[in-house]
Amino acid sequence: MQAKFRVKRFSPEADNRSWWQEYDLSVPEGATVLEGLIKIKEEQDGTLAFRRACRSAICGSCAVRINGRAKLACKTQIRSQLKRDGVLTIEPLQNMAVIKDLVVDMEPFWQRLERVQPWLTPAVFNPDPDREFIQHKEEVDRYKGAATCIMCANCYSDCTVLEVDENFLGPAALAKSFRFAADTRDGIARRRLRGDSDEAGIWKCVRCEACVEACPKDVSPMDRIVALRSAAIAEDFTDNDGARHAEYFLRSTRATGRLNETLLPLATAGYSPNRILGMAPTGIRLALKGKLPFPIQRPIPGIDEIRRIMELVEQEPEVESK
């Protein structure tokens, strides 16, 4: 099989210049992108730099962008990515500085992971460290899916928030935080949830689902962020915009069956007069175009059913305990 690799190069030795370089290669049908890169390095161009180690989607080293999306080069077959013209583009991961060619500086990624304290902090002092810490299957199931992260940084690269906001903790670190917050052996879950609820944390996620798509291990980072949000609200970490925003959806649906878009931003801002004043220009622009619904709204038909269902779900645990 013939393929053309279009690779984004960058060299600090060549005045920090970046350029596209094309390599034609002949590879077996099932060859992976990593096998292609290794072939180029061995047979055509020893100066091409990229990271790799295990070649079997375990170590997470060979993450690059293939045709614009972050993927593990070793887990991606060339054939599946070849465009009609037989070309495939390879670029370094995004949201990190390039060191050389496809090698990026992962320092900001590691720093964020460190911030969520990615290790178990036991709830109780274990007087006998030689004894096992028993966990039941149901307890392991709560975090198992998030524990499979191989820290390849695919999600970090494709995160659309990190592209514009370098303060965000990002999908990998938050998924890691969930992994420990959901662990029954961990003693600082509340502290984790408080930390994740701050400015840089869970409420910055825009739910673009790019991390879910990019993750090669089905960690589904965004779903972990959502789980952290519900856990944080359940633990009463609600004095922030994100939690107020989420809770207003519930209140509005209970009141009328629908979302009251005019009152939503006011509730999110905690009805702060200064912030409401700041919203006025946008509000006026929308109102002039008839896009700001009247704030007092009638309930929709079926509201009794909606309220009853919400009530029943909220009572459910008590019903079961009887």
Added chain:
Amino acid sequence: MRYAYYTGCVAKGATPELHYSTVRVAERLGIGLSEMESASCCGAGMITDANPEINIALNARTLALAERDGLDILTICNVCTLTLMEVNKRLKGDAGLLEETNKVLRRVGLEYNGTVEVTHFLWVLAKDYGVEHLRQHVARPLAGLKVAPFYGCQILRPSSILGFEDPTNPTSLESIITAVGAEPVDYPGKTRCCGFLVVSYHEDTAVDMTGLNIKQAKDAGANCMVTPCPLCHVNLDAYQAKAAKAVGTKLGLPVFHLTQLIGLALGLEPVEVRATRNVVSPYKLIHSIGI
């Protein structure tokens, strides 16, 4: 072809032109819509944050209402699409959860048996109705419009739930743009995020994201954009002035709802698709192509 028509909240609130133009376009194309007037807000994922069980129960009710009428659900909002599809998939795949949910639904005289499908108007046109069929209805080809498609996130990702097309290289919007006689413009931002979800509390982040996408569309030669999602529309259109400031350049790119673009091609007048409601006025552009 008839659907239970789930408008979502935004098409009845901040983007009434979307609901209005959808009804007109469906009429012209002969697609029957039975509006689900008693269906609740889908929760847009935010109810999930606040109370995951209520999210499932309320959306299960919506699915049960459609099932009672023997109809599949048609949405016009990406977020409603994903939220309803996600709950539907969980209910269909987990008999225990379905039974627990039905225990609640039965108390209000409803039951869900997992027979409903959820689809988006874009998908209906691109596949079930068919692009060729749509083309036959085009009375006024929109030659001269260079349209940048903006898909929005929750009609593409996660593909494990939505799965209509390749989330990296989608083509459904392009096929419709071509069918209405306009020219699709390719640009990197077409599958990226508008940032709407945080616009009311991290406005800077949201307008930065929106600005990047519109700028890319403009740099690629587009003279307008189209989106199948009302939330993307709010950001791309109503927040465009702020987005322009964020990226430090003039933008001025009219943004159509999918049904507005199609409506114009079917021969509806701009006022019939409520183009008057768009914040970035599309009139100059529309006039320039002779409408």
